[in-house]
Amino acid sequence: MTTSFENPSSFEGLCDKDRDVWCLDNKQLFTTDWVEEEGDSYPVSPQLELEEAMMLSELKKDSELLVNASPCIAEHPKVPCPAEDTSIRQGAAGCWRKLYCVNGHAFQAKRFSRRAHCAVCTDRVGGLGRQVYKCTRCKLSVHKKCHRLVTVHCGQRSLPSEPMVPVDLSTMTSGPAQTAIPHNLSGQEALEQVDGENEAGNTGKSGKIARGLGLQDFDLLSVIGRGSYGKVLLVQLKQSDRMYAMKTVKKELVNTDRVRTEKHVLQQASDCPFLVGLHSCFQTESRLFFVLDYVDGGDLMFHLQQQRTLAEEHARFYSAEISLAFNYLHQRGILYRNLKLDNLLLDSEGHIKLCDYCICKEGLEPGDTTSTFCGTPNYLAPEIIRGEEYGFGVDWWTLGVVMYEMMVGKSPFHLAESCGNRYKNSIDYLLQAILERDIFIPRCLSIKAVSVLKRFLNRDPAERLGCRPHRGFFDVQKHPFFRSVNWEMMERKQVVPPFKPNMSGGFGLDNFDSQFTDEPVRLTPDDDDIVRKTDECEFAGFEYINPLSMYEEE
Template identity: 55%
Template sequence: MSTFWTEFLNAAANHPFPLTPGGFLSPLDMSPDDVLFPNVPPAPGMPCAGEDRSIYRRGARRWRKLYRVNGHIFQAKRFNRRAFCAFCQDRIWGLGRQGFKCIQCKLLVHKKCHKLVQKPCSNEHVDPVEVKDDANGESTLGRASSVRSRAEPEPPLPETPPAPAPPAPVRPEDLEPGSQRQYSLEDFELIRVIGRGSYAKVLMVELKRTKRVYAMKVIKKALVTDDEDIDWVQTEKHVFETASNHPFLVGLHSCFQTPSRLFFVIEFVRGGDLMFHMQRQRRLPEEHARFYAAEISLALHFLHERGVIYRDLKLDNVLLDHEGHIKLTDYGMCKEGVRPGDTTSTFCGTPNYIAPEILRGEEYGFSVDWWALGVLTYEMLAGRSPFDIAQAADNPDQNTEDYLFQVILEKTIRIPRSLSVKAASVLKGFLNKNPVERLGCGENGFLDIISHPFFKSIEWEMLEQKQVVPPFKPRLEGERDLANFPPEFTDEPVHLTPDNDTVIADIDQSEFEGFEYVNPLLMSLEDCV
């Protein structure tokens, strides 16, 4: 008898689990390909023979949304200056990306007007009417009546006086007592690389004045190439500020910038991420998974109450602090300003965690975070993704993003027989493909999660106050111990590439005005040092 069936029969004897309706298969429907890992790794953390490592650390992305009307290709646009709709002639205004801009002819319209545009796109550049304010706040040209093609002669415009030079950086010692301190790269010692993503590099740094250790997220401005990118940088900053008030979210120390880069100085969480630990543990006991899922639930609920959809929950973004409590990090995919009943439609996330309603192109709300928690809880309990495709690496047709999305939408989810009935129930609740029926999305919302039998043993008030002892405490020899970070990052040289003056010249620095920030709470703590 094969090892698989021996394990299966032993599990069946200890954990009776009936056939399950509603889109889930019982272990009786499983094949040997569905075993958690194909064999025993040569050492903890090493891959099994034949294991596909490509599923690890897949980055999150946004897919650009384009709207085609009469040959125009419109993209959402944020306007820093006054602009007027080419269709209705009214001013385009409001928070966020207020209108649409054709990426070919540069025509500007309201979102509500873009489907009404009758003039076809000429594929020729049309100068948008963006009107600056004068010193009194009045429009220098008044209300725009039309857009002008490049083929038409343009009236001469009055010369604009050169913009004043930006003020010199303020040094902490130059500030009056009680005023806000500002930081620069010179205030920090760069110690080690601890992470890297599509847009950013994360460093462990030390604030020289206090010797406190922080993480520093560094983003090249040249990679923030359009309005959507600038929006997510500002959103990440706002969510970092909000997150500073919760025990299970990584908070913000400060923000500053140079001509070429943006810097987020954030809490340094020393225990590593769940992906790192899962690659060594393979799967977690239910008690451990329950603890982490409960703390993650509290963090998500905190964000939802403040109008934030997280949209990037995954093992990589769940960190463990030195005591073993979780902290969510990386808010670049967040959507803020979401009121109860509001929805959004941006196609974004990490492929393996994207909810079915996003893939179907439907409007969605907070439901997508509870789906992602279901995927993550499944990974903790089963040691694999619910959407892993057997032998996908050997079949190019099945090793694609589109095929993965098809699996998420259509595949019946298999629950390992080794899991308890309560664990299987909570997974089925979170992984319901219908967001209306999903756990956490009903009329009672978060109360349905708290009262679920899987979380019966959780003392929620004590948990939120960090008075519950974590089931696992990372081994650390000091606050600079990096044993829980992947060597692929920590072995990188610690340096920032020299600035390229040509690249900097192409950056619109006005897009990043007001980025600087200092957390007053953390400042007061530092002043006590």
């Protein structure tokens, strides 16, 4: 939790402020540390140390002074307090969410756009890369820069213009002192509100977590995939013999924001039958590990390469399940942005599961937009290429591309006819083709199939199928191509899939490309220089175990 108040003139004044914020009685002992920009903490106890911290802060022209507080006394100035929890460090992938407390408000940072205005300066809040602070109690929304200027208590409607003089007090507590942070919540509720997710515990450099999992708890059986981030392994949990897919991510290659988003989406995906869910997370000195549902039927790219094209009935089944997955994500404000044949997995019965949430965007509501340029070139929607703001419509465009590939056997922007021209073989030409080239649709397709492809591949997102706010999925369901689909049965996975993967091989490995499964099952040795340069605080709080998975394994 953080709060703001006027510069204390004395150490005793700072202590009084601390006691007021956490509702501590006069007998409660606590330690206050000043945290400098590199993350190192220094005790603030006598008046001289407080004045030194304030002086250095002013010399550096810092707008705020960051302070940690723990509800106990350290044995030695260089030793952390027994109750201190390092997971509050900023930048941690999946770390606790801070509450910024000002005059009864409990502001929480939100990283998404809102069609609202700041209650202090009246400018619009949100936008790409801009944080919005929203009170978890009264739902007041303000800019990050304005939250310290809120002088009216939580629940009042008008906001005076007189700003407060901010001194940022970032605190981290556990035990009895934490129960007093949100004044109207119990200790457990407060912990859940600050945490925002069910963490399994904290980690040291070994990657083993309290009551949790580590690499030593799994048998590594085979490589089943690879990307720029690392490998995907088929593993077996020793204590239960259950099979999982383990995604390894090298810390030196990782974007912590993307890791945080991927983990959060994976946690929500566990409740959807058409999305790959999360079993657990843990880490070592050099890597992050996601333990995921193992989907043993292989990906749709592998099967399409063997069959060349799919019948319309098959494409209808798969695209209906993909649409249900999209609807689940969109209802929760998640933009997927990564649909392609490689990310469409088949389970042992033949049902679809989407995977790989590393470029998802969270926090979007119907009508909200974002503008990050990301995705696979062949599947980029025209509005992304044009550099325009875009919303959920880009997912429906990618579904159109995938449906075309399933029924026609190649990309709608296939460049084979461009061989011999270096420019036309470039990414630039591909993007230009997506923007301008007419899409060829074979005559062998039915009228309904032609219609749905044209609707999904409409370059105008306002006219594209699925793009009407609040009614997009309804429009998809009512399109003639999907008229024969029983959506309720489809959602309950009661419709028999048109194709069942071959499961005769051990663990379903025959459904994965041999270029992966023939690789030796090992992790590359750690580079000691890179490990030494890794800031472990960036990944504190990453560990997680899905409670449902624990229940199923008992």
